[in-house]
Amino acid sequence: MDRRGLLALAGGVVAAAATSASVVAQPRPVPRPVSITIRSFPVTSFLPGDAGRSRFGQLEYRGGLELQSDHPHFGGLSSLRLDPAGRQLTAITDKGFWLGAQVDMEGPRIAGLSQARMAPVLGPGGRTLASTGNWDTEALWIEGGTAWIGVERTHRIFRFDTFGREGFLARGTSIPVPMGSQRLPSNRGIEAIGVLPRPSPLAGTLLALSERGLNPAGDIRGFLIGRDGSSEIAVRRTNDFDVTDLAFLPNGDLLILERWFSAWRGVAFRIRRIGIDAVRAGATLDGPIIVSGDMSAQVDNMEGLAVHRDADGETILTIVSDNNFSFLQRTLILQFAWKG
Template structure:
């Protein structure tokens, strides 16, 4: 989701002229018209806390390193979702202008060092048109499982299925048929706060193979938000508890079947905060309210931005979590790629 943070960008006594410039920077650029190689520079982030650089444990997370990513291509940015291959070697992201990013992950001494072979490409409708030229332009969530990519789309409140294993970024999206029991509820979600998180439950989950989607926020203040079991024999809707102003920004499943929820909060005075919860594997079922233990919550000393994407993979016996930020195509924000090991 594109947060309305114009007050943040133009506040603090900035002149009216600068305010106009800031306003214009928030427009989404048009996605690449075809598969386009790009160069990405990466500044290493060696410590997560700027006040205690020797610290590497944050709640249940162990910081492994990060990157501040930049490109001279103005279409680079806006990344709202993230996937990494099972070995962590490849990365796929979706930007909120209906654009893919693919890259090979580079490491040095076990830490992130850069992205190579990076490409941008438009997401395609089943008729071959770029999604950016259709009503399905606001792509916000992504998961890839068993060669199939599922992309959640705001405003249209839809999920598209891409045959990723066969065609990669050239795959054409087809709309996933929503069950009648939840179709109306999904269509009634707020226009710009809908399917922000999506995942496929792993084999050890009671919902194995089911597509799970959660709305960023479906009510006011700290009211629970709506979640959906979209496919499988236990299809239906559930609730996800919210608190402290956090909105859902992504989800990812652990091999155990547990679900991680990435949450994000923004305010004019505090800037960005993020939080992560761990939900039991058997907690997700129709007509219940889901909650989970908080395993991490950021503070003002942490190097974060608008963290919207979460991916999980296994590496050397560790469960590795990777986060990416959505810079809203604004020069006032950053595209950060952060990597943690789950230690509990």
């Protein structure tokens, strides 16, 4: 081959290598939110055996829905938040997906979810959390344009600083969870998170509770994570109930949603109220039950809890169930008015 041929061959090799490198270097496309359709079926009574009853503990039943969708990623709802007016819902599934929807009302009763959309939760570099092994997303909090998501099996919390601007396209960064030398059980890790409100002297501190990571006393471990460091806290465990979510009343008091499961007796849930002044480092939290329900009521695997005030100024509690993507379970969303 003459000199001209050698130069042409070399140039071709260099061009091919550059083209190959360019192809390899191309960033992955960021998954975009997709619209989905959610079908709603009314749950007119919380207690079918006593359909006229509306008062349960310190709550008044306002209505509910069974939700269904043909979208393959719909289901497994593990935590939810509502905007201050209660008209925009944001939730996560335990397979690493966001769900957003408008809450449609007929008077004081929830009537459906519309304009629904889903998208995978993104982590550093725009990769989906699920693709990095952080798929078991169980806990969600949104505060002031920032979102936090807790991942149960990997015991990590991701903070989304740009959630207020970018929504489901925001990318999370991992923050440390102070487990110390005692690791949390794989499937009993971080299940509920929330930012402590005023009038707590710890306002702005992140409260993270495990599902059933027990301390030496047999109580459920939790953590207070703030600018000045971290400390442990606990929730008194009774009657085999595990923590599934948390929220705060307008006065700051903490509500803890708990679930109980038995293969023989089914599922039950309860909500406990704890004064915000009791939430401090080293404390073991305990408080009265404000509502509970078992298989005699319209319940399933209740995992998500949110609080908002409606247009009439009433405090509304919204509870959602995780159907574990099983045809044997239901996705329920129930609403109660606070009468305590």
